[in-house]
Amino acid sequence: MSMAEYRLRTPVSEEEVRKLSIGDIVYLSGTVYTLRDAGHKRSLELLAKGEKLPVDFKGMAIYHMGPIVKKKDGEWEIVSAGPTTSTRIEAYEYDFVEKSGVRIIIGKGGMGKRTAEACKKFGAVYTIFTGGAGALGAKAIQRIAGVHWLDLGVPEAIWVMEVKDFGPLFVIIDSKGDNYYEQVKERIGQNLKEAYAKLGL
Amino acid sequence: MVKAGISPQEFEEKIKRATVKLLMAAAVYLPRDVKDALEETYKKEKGELQKKMLRSILDNLEIAEKEKRPLCQDTGAIIFYVKVGEKFPYMGSLHKILREATAEATELIPLRPNVVDVITGKNTGNNVGNYLPWIDWEVVPNSDVAEITVMLKGGGSEAVSMMKVLTPAEGLKGALKAVVDTAFEAGPRTCPPNIIALGIGATGEIAAKMAKRGLLRPVGERHPDPKVAEIEEKLLEAINSLGWGIHGTGSGPTVLDVHVEVAERHPATYAVSVMVYCWAARRATMKITADGKVTYPSHSFLDKEG
Numbered sequence A: 001m002s003m004a005e006y007r008l009r010t011p012v013s014e015e016e017v018r019k020l021s022i023g024d025i026v027y028l029s030g031t032v033y034t035l036r037d038a039g040h041k042r043s044l045e046l047l048a049k050g051e052k053l054p055v056d057f058k059g060m061a062i063y064h065m066g067p068i069v070k071k072k073d074g075e076w077e078i079v080s081a082g083p084t085t086s087t088r089i090e091a092y093e094y095d096f097v098e099k100s101g102v103r104i105i106i107g108k109g110g111m112g113k114r115t116a117e118a119c120k121k122f123g124a125v126y127t128i129f130t131g132g133a134g135a136l137g138a139k140a141i142q143r144i145a146g147v148h149w150l151d152l153g154v155p156e157a158i159w160v161m162e163v164k165d166f167g168p169l170f171v172i173i174d175s176k177g178d179n180y181y182e183q184v185k186e187r188i189g190q191n192l193k194e195a196y197a198k199l200g201l
Numbered sequence B: 001m002v003k004a005g006i007s008p009q010e011f012e013e014k015i016k017r018a019t020v021k022l023l024m025a026a027a028v029y030l031p032r033d034v035k036d037a038l039e040e041t042y043k044k045e046k047g048e049l050q051k052k053m054l055r056s057i058l059d060n061l062e063i064a065e066k067e068k069r070p071l072c073q074d075t076g077a078i079i080f081y082v083k084v085g086e087k088f089p090y091m092g093s094l095h096k097i098l099r100e101a102t103a104e105a106t107e108l109i110p111l112r113p114n115v116v117d118v119i120t121g122k123n124t125g126n127n128v129g130n131y132l133p134w135i136d137w138e139v140v141p142n143s144d145v146a147e148i149t150v151m152l153k154g155g156g157s158e159a160v161s162m163m164k165v166l167t168p169a170e171g172l173k174g175a176l177k178a179v180v181d182t183a184f185e186a187g188p189r190t191c192p193p194n195i196i197a198l199g200i201g202a203t204g205e206i207a208a209k210m211a212k213r214g215l216l217r218p219v220g221e222r223h224p225d226p227k228v229a230e231i232e233e234k235l236l237e238a239i240n241s242l243g244w245g246i247h248g249t250g251s252g253p254t255v256l257d258v259h260v261e262v263a264e265r266h267p268a269t270y271a272v273s274v275m276v277y278c279w280a281a282r283r284a285t286m287k288i289t290a291d292g293k294v295t296y297p298s299h300s301f302l303d304k305e306g
């Protein structure tokens, strides 16, 4: 398995993203938008009606994350910012990648076949940031440049974040159609029976 | 009883401040036993990718402690386990104190507001709502101290928890299978390495309570009954042989430990519950004496700060 290291800056080109393979590591700088279940849902509803979104996701990165925030002297500050489980967002991601032109998805816990299909077809990757590492994540955020859809609540709003060397991000789904977690699952499939046997089941 | 000079109001204020500190301790400082287990795992790990992930976890703990930030942004559903002596003064005020302290801590630390109305979906904004924070009461006879443990239970790991009432014919084997199946299905979603607990009892909620109790037990500590301890060892080995590994990447331990807690059962039932705790297994304990002296046995470095 490859494990090359890349330093990328948003917006990223299709060519840059297509270079990445599963197992590679990325450190990301530039603008990253948070987007969770409700944000995906609303985005797709607006796009279906032909309406504009509050930010342009083309070539950008989205982060499946609901932060802890604090308001200090009228400015938002991110206190803790680790990923949320991406599997819940599987239902929306194919359409979102297709319609928004997003190139890098950041989350944790893995995504499924439809997302992998979208990554291959439209040129995108799904990466994970170490789950639970909220303080480390917050450290990479230089500033909050804005927030949209706060009516969805703090965790579900779109937070516009300027990040520097955000990572390590691990490429789990690349644009060649490979899915790291699917490969692990295939490899360990047999182990379940052996574990039963160990327990006399 | 309460020392002369401390009014009931002052006493309540003091316990409230101590509870805010307890919540801070839980959100910011991972308990020593979990931290040790993660450091040990890092030392042993050979996989390059996995080592980097564990490095992120350890760096994260250091930043959280240095900057007093919650180590994970999901500061969870807040559960208080209260063991209160029958002679502890102001036992009756504890409920109110814990709720008020939770709201204050949410703003001060801050914590993520995680309490949502089940029908309207509205967030209360301060981590206080119907039955949340959940308070688990145990009254201790012939004692005048209170011991309060808080658990911050994140959603990602709770999402795979299970409870099922098996038949006695399915019995222990069914319970063991439930643990293995839960771990296998969970895969990378629960931020492994995890702590997994199996609870067994007469009814669904007894089993679930036993499992939660298992999550409170320190990593590496075995059940006092050797029969149960042996099952824990076997489960630990079996689950780690599944091979999911660090964050589901196929190398390293899937679980740091497995705990089993058992109650007696009903002749016709065999209720089992499996609960999973992510590596961010956040819990903290404080002790309050009758004259209002507070200590933090799980985070004793906080005692000095007064």
Ligand code: SF4
Pocket: A082, A083, A084, A131, A132, A133, B072, B073, B074, B075, B076, B153, B154, B155, B156, B157, B189, B190, B191, B278, B279, B280
């Ligand atoms: S599963 Fe635990 S460590 Fe992972 S994001 Fe949720 S609360 Fe944090």
